Amino acid sequence: MExxxxxxxxxxxxxxxxxxxxLHAVDDVNLTINKGETLGIVGExxxxxxxxxxxxxxxxxxxxxxxxxxxxxxxxFSADEMRQMRQNxxxxxxxxxxxxxxxxxxxQIIEEPLKLHKxxxxxxxxxxxxxxxxxxxxxxxxxxxxxxxxxxxxxRQRVVIARALSINPQFIVCDExxxxxxxxxxxxxxxxxxxxQKKMGLTYMFISHDLSVVKHISTNIGVMYLGQLIEKASKxxxxxxxxxxxxxxxxxxxxxxxxxxxxxxxxLKGEITSPINPKVGxxxxxxxxxxxxxxxxxxxxxxxxxxxxxxxxxxxxxxADGTLKYNQD
Amino acid sequence: xxxxxVLDVKNLHxxxxxxxxxxxxxxxIDFQVREGEALGLVGETGAGKTTTALSIMQLIPDPPGMxxxxxxxxEGKNVILNxxxxxxxxxxxxxxxxxxxxxxxxxxVMTVGDQLSEVxxxxxxxxxxxxxxxxxxxxxxxxxKSDRYDDYPHQFSGGQKQRVIIAMxxxxxxxxxxxxxxxxxxDVTIQAQVLDIINQLREQYKMAMVLITHDLxxxxxxxxxxxxxxxxxxxxxxxxxxxxxNPKHPYTRGLxxxxxxxxxxxxxxxxxxxxxxxxxxxxxxxxxHPRCRYCQDICKTQQPTVKGDxxxxxxxxxxxxxxxxx
Numbered sequence: 001m002e003x004x005x006x007x008x009x010x011x012x013x014x015x016x017x018x019x020x021x022x023l024h025a026v027d028d029v030n031l032t033i034n035k036g037e038t039l040g041i042v043g044e045x046x047x048x049x050x051x052x053x054x055x056x057x058x059x060x061x062x063x064x065x066x067x068x069x070x071x072x073x074x075x076x077f078s079a080d081e082m083r084q085m086r087q088n089x090x091x092x093x094x095x096x097x098x099x100x101x102x103x104x105x106x107x108q109i110i111e112e113p114l115k116l117h118k119x120x121x122x123x124x125x126x127x128x129x130x131x132x133x134x135x136x137x138x139x140x141x142x143x144x145x146x147x148x149x150x151x152x153x154x155x156r157q158r159v160v161i162a163r164a165l166s167i168n169p170q171f172i173v174c175d176e177x178x179x180x181x182x183x184x185x186x187x188x189x190x191x192x193x194x195x196x197q198k199k200m201g202l203t204y205m206f207i208s209h210d211l212s213v214v215k216h217i218s219t220n221i222g223v224m225y226l227g228q229l230i231e232k233a234s235k236x237x238x239x240x241x242x243x244x245x246x247x248x249x250x251x252x253x254x255x256x257x258x259x260x261x262x263x264x265x266x267x268l269k270g271e272i273t274s275p276i277n278p279k280v281g282x283x284x285x286x287x288x289x290x291x292x293x294x295x296x297x298x299x300x301x302x303x304x305x306x307x308x309x310x311x312x313x314x315x316x317x318x319x320a321d322g323t324l325k326y327n328q329d
Numbered sequence: 330x331x332x333x334x335v336l337d338v339k340n341l342h343x344x345x346x347x348x349x350x351x352x353x354x355x356x357x358i359d360f361q362v363r364e365g366e367a368l369g370l371v372g373e374t375g376a377g378k379t380t381t382a383l384s385i386m387q388l389i390p391d392p393p394g395m396x397x398x399x400x401x402x403x404e405g406k407n408v409i410l411n412x413x414x415x416x417x418x419x420x421x422x423x424x425x426x427x428x429x430x431x432x433x434x435x436x437x438v439m440t441v442g443d444q445l446s447e448v449x450x451x452x453x454x455x456x457x458x459x460x461x462x463x464x465x466x467x468x469x470x471x472x473x474k475s476d477r478y479d480d481y482p483h484q485f486s487g488g489q490k491q492r493v494i495i496a497m498x499x500x501x502x503x504x505x506x507x508x509x510x511x512x513x514x515x516d517v518t519i520q521a522q523v524l525d526i527i528n529q530l531r532e533q534y535k536m537a538m539v540l541i542t543h544d545l546x547x548x549x550x551x552x553x554x555x556x557x558x559x560x561x562x563x564x565x566x567x568x569x570x571x572x573x574x575n576p577k578h579p580y581t582r583g584l585x586x587x588x589x590x591x592x593x594x595x596x597x598x599x600x601x602x603x604x605x606x607x608x609x610x611x612x613x614x615x616x617x618h619p620r621c622r623y624c625q626d627i628c629k630t631q632q633p634t635v636k637g638d639x640x641x642x643x644x645x646x647x648x649x650x651x652x653x654x655x
Contacts, residue, residue: 042518182373187587187600216589253521255546
């Protein structure tokens with residue numbers, strides 16, 4: 001069965017000019033997101049997760065490559081066309097303290113996109129819609145005239161979600177939406193996002209550094225390292241049969257609450273290298289225990305190793321059949 | 330008293346007093362840490378974890394902070410009665426602290442080597458050359474190359490800075506290390522490296538540790554005992570095994586139900602409704618009652634007492650005792 005593709009990127013690149021050359025924030029990313037699904041993007045700070053989200057929404061102009069929305073190449077859209085397009089795509093940011101205007105009431109904040117996109121003619125219609133949205137995300141009506149500073153992080157994030165939903169988008173980039181929240185509140189917001197997806201058929205790109213959260217919410221997961229997508233598969237394949245050495249190490253490093261079984265940690269040597277003017281070859285090679293000469297001289301292609309399981313590693317087949325393993329010491 | 334007890338906190342109350350309100354940050358907590366033992370202090374924002382740590386270090390900003398009641402014994406001596414001079418001798422020497430944010434804990438206009446040697450020179454009568462050697466040795470242990478001695482903090486990455494800070498806290502062989510969210514600002518692969526170093530050093534130096542964190546996974550992997558804090562109280566405490574396998578307080582249960590499990594993806598998350606109470610306006614009765622799904626009338630009016638012998642919890646009811654028998 002072929003799922004309907006909503007978002008597709010082709011050789012997408014975003015380089016930022018810096019004094020020393022170019023910072024390769026997003027480098028040659030090919031991915032697809034199907035309608036109604038969630039693609040989780042994980043990676044460490046500085047790996048280009050957020051930039052990827054923004055380039056897909058065209059909040060940053062891509063250096064090269066295409067972003068297709070429902071088959072349309074949005075990088076060629078005029079400003080007018082793009083404004084129309086933005087009704088379909090929204091973003092939820094990490095910090096609910098910084099993304100709400102402190103001088104506007106909750107009602108005004110949620111209403112603003114409706115005014116901008118001129119969706120309703122009268123103030124009454126808009127008010128009714130705002131109340132409907134507040135109900136949808138679980139905000140009490142008395143909040144309508146309150147200000148953001150009266151709210152804690154969890155309720156602010158509900159306001160941000162209501163605002164994003166106000167114009168009926170199909171696609172939402174969630175950029176670390178629960179990272180600033182405590183676990184008990186984080187669970188409330190994750191449940192809300194999943195409920196809304198079910199009710200409204202939303203498509204999410206969910207960016208997070210927290211792998212357990214990503215596993216909980218995603219259909220597919222993409223792992224990024226230094227601007228490149230190095231592995232992408234269904235969440236079960238990523239967690240049960242990871243093919244990239246970095247993914248394997250990343251998964252083993254998650255602290256587990258299971259006190260009965262001590263998991264074996266793979267402690268990687270060194271740290272993420274600089275994304276400025278990266279050298280030829282696999283970018284993980286410097287930290288990878290399996291690196292060969294080929295890894296430092298030739299770029300690994302992002303290939304479909306198994307159905308719907310993509311990986312960029314020269315030695316994935318040896319990892320898949322078990323001949324390459326991390327030392328269990 | 331048990332000879333091995335390094336830290337003994339008794340009935341500690343800390344308030345922040347302003348003209349408008351009194352925020353009751355810590356409301357009567359008791360715990361002990363023995364030699365070589367690690368205690369995890371877990372709780373959400375505003376639970377009073379950091380205030381507890383600062384009280385032990387005698388670093389509560391005063392005003393507005395005040396230790397209004399209780400005792401803190403470090404090696405048998407009540408530090409609350411210490412003079413400033415005694416406190417200075419204790420800090421860095423007997424008790425050391427690692428702060429959450431490695432980016433702001435170092436002086437940006439001093440080389441890393443100079444700031445670390447300064448610690449040794451302040452506390453011990455050694456020559457500059459000896460101090461430098463000790464710093465270089467310890468930097469090697471935590472995995473920072475000695476040729477970085479003359480570098481400035483901005484030349485280090487986050488993980489490297491946290492290693493420098495760990496080295497700094499260990500320079501005078503402290504008996505007790507207080508680590509306040511030492512890995513929260515770090516990526517998971519770097520976090521694994523740093524926790525590995527802390528565990529090795531703790532074993533090597535037989536150091537006691539209080540680890541403050543909101544991450545239950547980090548505690549499971551580094552600590553012997555755990556105390557769960559809510560609204561300035563310890564609502565449950567015991568060994569990591571006891572508390573993780575058989576949580577007895579509804580709040581502890583709620584925390585475990587709120588985190589997505591990696592080895593089990595069918596389960597739905599069960600959040601704790603509402604948010605933590607304002608410390609300046611705590612509810613009557615049990616502080617957790619407005620968010621508790623098992624709340625009864627007694628919970629609204631009466632504070633529960635601490636139940637249990639070793640595995641302690643603070644709830645009117647023993648709600649989950651039946652499960653235990655199974």
